Amino acid sequence: MSVNDRWISAYVEALLAEQGASENTRLSYGRDLITFSDWLARRGSDFERATRADVENYLISCEAEGLAQSTRARRLSSIKQLFRFAFEEGWRGDNPAIQIKGPGRAKRLPKTLTEEEVSRLLEAARETGRTPDDRLRNTALMEVLYATGLRVTELVSLPVSAVRGDPRLILVRGKGNKERMVPLSPPARAAVAAWLEVRDAAEDRARKEGGKASPFLFPSSSKAGHFTRVGFYQLIKDVAVRAGVMPSKVTPHTLRHAFATHLLANGADLRAIQTLLGHADLSTTEIYTHVLDERLKELVLTHHPLADG
Incomplete structure (x- = not known):
């Protein structure tokens, strides 16, 4: 076995042992490093003797091949981590x-939905579910998500105490244990009130049978004790099908993006949106201005009377 093969084998094993990397991740890193190893071998070199100039020339050759920016960035990341591992060993x-x-990674604009598509999704949620109680829960989930722009984990793990008393604002604990206040729209408040009635009745019945009260707004029998992220992901796809919206366009995150983009389009201040989304850095929120610019450009190109000229 060559020096390069030994290094790659040891490094990929370490990815599993130390980082719990998935099989796909390990295969991806392995392929990148084999490609670099072959490139060095053709030049009479190996990992032990490779220089900074070798790595830079390799990246230039990758660009000359026409490889995507994201692919080149990933290959450099693999090489950097291999040499860091070799130094530590x-x-x-x-x-x-x-x-x-x-080369970094090109920033992709987040996918979003039109206001009309969101309206169809919210209407479809009222009809999605096996039982009337399920449909009330699903409506509340969708209305709260669009009203607040919560991350899906924040949504499914909302404590029921946050919505007691029909509040117009609810307290959310987000990333880094940071708290923020987000508003509940009238439709969301109505959906939550309707869901609370059946939720509390079910909780009362469970307590009478010796069960414990759930602290969550959306309780379930899952290990976490609340509706799961996977369950919500599956639900939102079902809602999309019923609404006649392409399921590939609809994820919990696209509804979060829609919340931000629609607020911005209707005149909301960027810093206010930053606060509502729980972004630590304004630059993260600024991507929505680019989304809006793209939407406006599309409107002009599609609907301007001279667009076909």
Whole structure:
């Protein structure tokens, strides 16, 4: 076995043992490193002797091949991590890739939905579910998500105490245990009130049978004790089918994006949206201005009287 093969094998094993990396991740890193190994071998070199210039020339060759920016960024990441691992193992006294800056990843604009599509989804939620109680829960889930822009984990794990007393604002605990206040729209408040009636009645029945009260707005028999992220993902696809909206367009995150984009389109302040979404950095929120710009451009190109000229 060559030096390069030994390094790749040991590094990929470490990915599993130390980071719990998935099989796909390990295969991806392995392929990237084999490609770099072959490139070095054709030049009479290997991982032990590779220099910073070798890594830079390899990246130039990748660009010349026409590889996507994201592919080149991933390959550099694989190489950097291999050499860092080799340095920590004492196989090399330096890391030749440590100061190399890659091409980065192109920022993709988040997919979003039109206001009309969201209206159809909210209507469809009222008809989605096996029982009347399920349909009330599903309506509440969808209305709260669009009204607040919550992350899906924040939504499904909402404590029932947050919505007691028909509040216009609810307290949410988000990433990094940070708390923020988000508003509930009148339709969301109505949906929550209707759901609370049947939820509380079911909880009362469970308590009489010796069960414990759930602290969650959307309780379930899952290990976590609340409606799961996977369950909500499946639900939102069912709602999309019923609404006649392409299921591939609809995820919990696209509804969060729709919340932000629609607020911005209707004149909301960017910093207010940042606060509502729980973004630590305004630059994360600013992507929605680009989404809006793209939507406006599309409207002009589609509907301007000279668009066909």
